[in-house]
Amino acid sequence: MTNRYIVDTTLRDGEQSPGIAFSIREKITIAKTLDTLGVARIEAGTPAMGREECRAFEKIKLTCQQAKIIGWNRMNRSDISQSIGCGADIIHVCVPASDLLIREKLRTTRSQVLKTLSACAAAIHAEKRELTIGLEDASRADWDFVVLLIETAQQLGATTLRFSDTVGIMSPSLCKATISRIPDNIDIEVHMHNDLGMAVANSIQGLRCGAKYVDTTLFGIGERAGNCNLEHLLIATQGQLDFGINLDELQWHQADLKPIIYKNNPGRMPDRISAH
């Protein structure tokens, strides 16, 4: 069986799901469980959100024994300083890759994106932290710019490149064709959303085509229709891919975490038929 690694983003992208909000104690409980299960990397939050998030982050860092803790950041020096200050093992910088996001959301240009990214990378290396770079909305980006961003990521010393299907529009064949084209001199991580119900299938294709890491959340929580569901991914890849996580143990622990994750949102619980 091939070894691959889970990057769990329940505490960052998962918590961004409307109506889901964790207290510090709840975040620590979830992180501790993920660490015990064998999750390789835990994206514990966005320290730039404020003091509470930083406190949670610091405690998670102290609690987890195995997993590396990722701090998620916009392409912004002040956000990055917060993550460094919280003691994150990995500083992840999210870079809008599609012209749609660059033009409409950031109201900037491709060249400015590259400049800002370089400045962010320098700040991270100055503090001797591991840098990973995420290409937001890569599935709708111009391929030439994606290639330029990948080359830049390598030059800037990023250890991992996250390829994000931010609005969940990819198909398995498109995933295969795309991920296979990324040069193998940087570790690839795939981040798939479930808008068309294909997050698990797309993640599998990404992994089969060379991705070393895959992003998941507990119960598949996340924006809109959610992210790749960890349990579903393990079910679908049983006997084929080894993430170092036992499915039975995950299901056992998920039962305990369900009341924390859904609190006052029983309508969102996945035991309803057809929840993602």
Add this chain to the structure above:
Amino acid sequence: MAKLLKANKRKRGRQMVTIIDRTLTTFNTSGMTGQDLNHFCDLLFTCGVNKIELTPDLVNRLNFPLTAAGLKQWLGERRFFLTRILPESLASAGPGTKEPKALWKLEPNELVEKNIPVGKLHSCHHQKIRITGLEDLMTRDYSEVFKALLDSGIDTLDLCPGNHHHCATAIALEWLSAGGQSISCGFANHHHFPPLEEVLMGLKLSQPDLFTGDLSVLSELRDLYEKLSGQPVGKMKAIIGTDIFKVESGIHVDGVLKNPNTYEPFSPQSVGNQREIVLGKHSGRQSLLYKLNDSQLSESAAHSILKHIKFRCTQLGRNLSDRELRTLAREVQNDKQIYC
């Protein structure tokens, strides 16, 4: 990326495919009224289904005129497909004529279901086959499997992959992309068939010029499905979940308010839903200004209100309602006036 999408489209060619819905075959239909049944079928056809699979019992409830006049014996225990026909005479009416309402007709379902290894297909003598199972296809070289199926010489080949591995939509769409002509689905992952709404949206996004269904009826179909099946649909269910267009995080609200395409793969209206900006732990200033409709709110007041919102939402584990927000905003601003 756009080049790749175009290449896939070229490969697929311009062909119409058959979408079969099987939802009704697994319902407990004892309490279902004829009106609801008719409405459900009508909505399925509207959203792009070509054939609806029915049991003899359901056929009886549709009140076809011939049923009472001896069709019952012909029906027997077999299953049927309900399809739509547009009478040519009406369809070819001149410009300005009101579009004719399609008529329904029955045809026998002659598909034989097989859950067998693809390699053994050559031993099948049936010329109309529905392949079921294939749950683990995504972890195998599925394009080779599809090639073997398409080269098997079988006349009519329908695929109904199981969804126990949560990959049925992907398998269905890849099958059609590879040249498959027929796929069987169930609404809202019913009975672990490929979720109909996901397959239809996948087709709409990949073949917008060929897809003729109207997916804006999906919300109505969901409500009727919940009533008929007695099973609630998950609020985050892809395509039809009631909450999938709620936006909370500051980054996403900022993007969506500038241009909804930034964080929406398709418009809420296209599936009969609505976008809603909600306030919670991850809200930013833009969301607050939008919700309070108050562009004059000072930086410090906004910061203070947001702090309270984040605290309350973390405690409650849910979003704040508009009423709760107004109360909280009033209280925070009053406090500021008293203590500042």
